[in-house]
Amino acid sequence: MGASGKNWWRGAVIYQIYPRSFADSNGDGIGDLPGITRHLDYVAGLGVDAIWLSPFFKSPMKDFGYDVEDYCAVDPMFGTLADFDALVKRAHQLGLKVMIDQVLSHTADTHPWFKESRASRTNPKADWYVWADPKPDGTPPNNWLSIFGGSGWQWDTRRCQYYLHNFLVEQPDLNFHNPDVRAALLKTVKFWLDRGVDGFRHDTLNYYLHDARLRDNPPNTTPGMADVPAINPYGWQLHKYDKTQPGNIAVLEELRVLFDSYKDIAAVGEVGAGAEGNQVIADYTSGTKRFHMCYGFDLLSGDGDPAAIRAAVEDFEAVARDGWICWALSNHDVVRAASRWHATRHADDFAPLSLAMLLSLRGSQCIYQGEELGLGEADVPFEALQDPYGKTFWPEFKGRDGCRTPMPWGDGALGGFTSSRHPWLPIPAEHRARAVSRQLGKAQSALERVRAFIGWRQGQTVLREGAIHFHDAPAGVLAFTRSLGDTHMFCAFNLKGKAVSFSAPVAGLTAVTGHGFTGKLVKGKVELAARQAFFGLSHSQGG
Numbered sequence: 001m002g003a004s005g006k007n008w009w010r011g012a013v014i015y016q017i018y019p020r021s022f023a024d025s026n027g028d029g030i031g032d033l034p035g036i037t038r039h040l041d042y043v044a045g046l047g048v049d050a051i052w053l054s055p056f057f058k059s060p061m062k063d064f065g066y067d068v069e070d071y072c073a074v075d076p077m078f079g080t081l082a083d084f085d086a087l088v089k090r091a092h093q094l095g096l097k098v099m100i101d102q103v104l105s106h107t108a109d110t111h112p113w114f115k116e117s118r119a120s121r122t123n124p125k126a127d128w129y130v131w132a133d134p135k136p137d138g139t140p141p142n143n144w145l146s147i148f149g150g151s152g153w154q155w156d157t158r159r160c161q162y163y164l165h166n167f168l169v170e171q172p173d174l175n176f177h178n179p180d181v182r183a184a185l186l187k188t189v190k191f192w193l194d195r196g197v198d199g200f201r202h203d204t205l206n207y208y209l210h211d212a213r214l215r216d217n218p219p220n221t222t223p224g225m226a227d228v229p230a231i232n233p234y235g236w237q238l239h240k241y242d243k244t245q246p247g248n249i250a251v252l253e254e255l256r257v258l259f260d261s262y263k264d265i266a267a268v269g270e271v272g273a274g275a276e277g278n279q280v281i282a283d284y285t286s287g288t289k290r291f292h293m294c295y296g297f298d299l300l301s302g303d304g305d306p307a308a309i310r311a312a313v314e315d316f317e318a319v320a321r322d323g324w325i326c327w328a329l330s331n332h333d334v335v336r337a338a339s340r341w342h343a344t345r346h347a348d349d350f351a352p353l354s355l356a357m358l359l360s361l362r363g364s365q366c367i368y369q370g371e372e373l374g375l376g377e378a379d380v381p382f383e384a385l386q387d388p389y390g391k392t393f394w395p396e397f398k399g400r401d402g403c404r405t406p407m408p409w410g411d412g413a414l415g416g417f418t419s420s421r422h423p424w425l426p427i428p429a430e431h432r433a434r435a436v437s438r439q440l441g442k443a444q445s446a447l448e449r450v451r452a453f454i455g456w457r458q459g460q461t462v463l464r465e466g467a468i469h470f471h472d473a474p475a476g477v478l479a480f481t482r483s484l485g486d487t488h489m490f491c492a493f494n495l496k497g498k499a500v501s502f503s504a505p506v507a508g509l510t511a512v513t514g515h516g517f518t519g520k521l522v523k524g525k526v527e528l529a530a531r532q533a534f535f536g537l538s539h540s541q542g543g
Helices: 033-038 040-045 081-093 112-119 179-193 248-260 277-285 306-320 344-360 388-393 446-457 461-465
Strands: 013-017 050-053 070-074 097-102 153-156 161-164 199-202 266-270 293-295 325-328 364-368 467-471 477-484 487-494 500-503 520-522 525-528 533-538
Touching: 033 040, 033 081, 040 081, 070 081, 070 179, 081 097, 097 266, 179 248, 248 266, 248 277, 277 293, 277 306, 277 325, 306 467, 306 477, 344 364, 344 446, 344 477, 344 487, 344 533, 461 477, 461 487, 487 525, 520 533, 525 533
Parallel strands: 013 050, 013 364, 050 097, 097 199, 199 266, 266 293, 293 325, 325 364
Antiparallel strands: 153 161, 467 477, 477 487, 487 533, 500 525, 520 525
16 A cells, blocks of 8 residues: 555655556547556556656647646546546555646647637736737847747737747746736646545646746856757756746745645646756745645756766755655656666666665655666657657657657557557557566566565665765765664665675665665675665664
C-alpha cells in the first residue's frame, strides 16, 4: 500500500502516466482512461505511492492536451467523467494516490473564455488574457519569445491587438493580474478536488504572472552563450519579465488555501529550467503557505555524470531551507535517460541502478512510464511525427515524440497497447523486446529488479525523510549518506562501466541486503562492479 497521512507526499514515489500512450481500451490507437484503470494493478505492483496523469481534459490537441478547452471535462478520446471516477476509485482501492495535471497559465484558443475575450475590447472577459497594442511601427509590444519558436506575441485581427503566448500560437496566456481569472481557475481546481483527487502537478508554475509593464527581456550574456547552437533563440534572453514574477507567490498561496481546505492534498509545481531554478523552487515551497514541492529540471538533462548530479543536488540543498523538491530523470518532454546516459545496451542494469540512485536522493521522485523497463528514446521518422515542437525545429531537434511512444505491454506488432493497426505513434521493435510480458516474473529483468528495490526502499524511513551529505568518490561513482537521527545510510552508485574499490568514507558501516545490488564491504573498502550499488548502515555520530 502507498503512503498515507498529511505528509504522504514527502519522499513519495510518483509514477507518471502519459494517457495517450499508456493503454488503448477501445481500439482507436490512442490510450484512454479505461486503459489506465485496467493496468493500475501493474502500477500498484511496482510499489509506488501515487500516479500523476498528464492532461486528459477536453482539448483541440494542438499540444496534446496541454491546450485546454474545458478544464472540467474529459476529452472524448480519453473517455468520460464516469471513467475518471472509476479510475480514482480503483486507484484508491489499490492504495495509490491520484495526482492530475493542471495547465493554468494558458488555455486553448478554442476555450470559450478566449473566444469571448478576443471578440472585443469591452466584453466582460476582455482582460482575461494578455493583450497589448503594437508599437508605432506595427511590431509586437516587446521582445518576448515563445519557447516553441519565434515571437511570443500573435496579432489578432478582431481586436487589432497582440496576445501573449509563451508556447504555441494556439495557447494564449491567461492574465493572472485579473482576480476574476484567478477565481475562475480556482473553481476548476476545486471541481477535481470534489471528485476525489489527492493532488496536482501544476504545469509551468512560474509562468502564471508576467510583468505588467511589458518591459523587454535583457540578453543572456552568460559566458559560453555565444557557443550555443542557434536552434532556438529562446535561450538568448534572460527571462526577467515574462515569467517568475514576484507576485506569483501570492497566486500559489491562494491555491494552497484551497488545497488545505481538503484532507491530505499535495501539489507539485513545474518550475521551468533556468539559472535561478533551485532558488525559485526553494521560494515556492518554503513554509506551509505555498506549494508542497516543485519539480526540478536539473536531472532531466545530461549523461549521468556523478559530479553533475552531486552539484545539482547540493545546489538545491544549499538554498532549500525548508523547501522540498521532486526529482526525475525522464518525462514526456525530454530524451529518455537510458539514451542520454548511453546505456541502452545495458538496460537490465541501468534501469534499476539509475532509479535506485534517484529514489535514494533527498526529495520526492517521479518515475516516467516505461522507465522501469529500461526503455530508450524511440527514433520516430519525420513522416510519423506528431509533436509541433519537433516539426518546427526538425532535424536538429526531433521533438518529444521519441519519449512518448506507446507503453509496450506485449512483444507483438502492436505491443499489447492497442488493437488498432495504426497507433498514434509507432511502437519500435526495441521497445517491444523489453515489453512488460517479457520481463514480468523474471528475477534479473530490469522490471523485477526495480520492483524489488522500491519494495525495499519503502521500508527505509531514512531514505524517505533523512538529510543528505555527499562524499568524494572515484570517477564514475556517486556516494552520499542519508541521515535521520542517529541512523545513517551510506549509498554508493557506480554509474559507469568499470569496477571500482575505495575506502568507505563512513565509519562503522554494516552492509545492508534486500535491495538487489551486489556491492560489497570488504575490510573497510566498498567494492562495486560496473553499474552496481552498495548500501550500508551506521549508527555512529556524524556521517
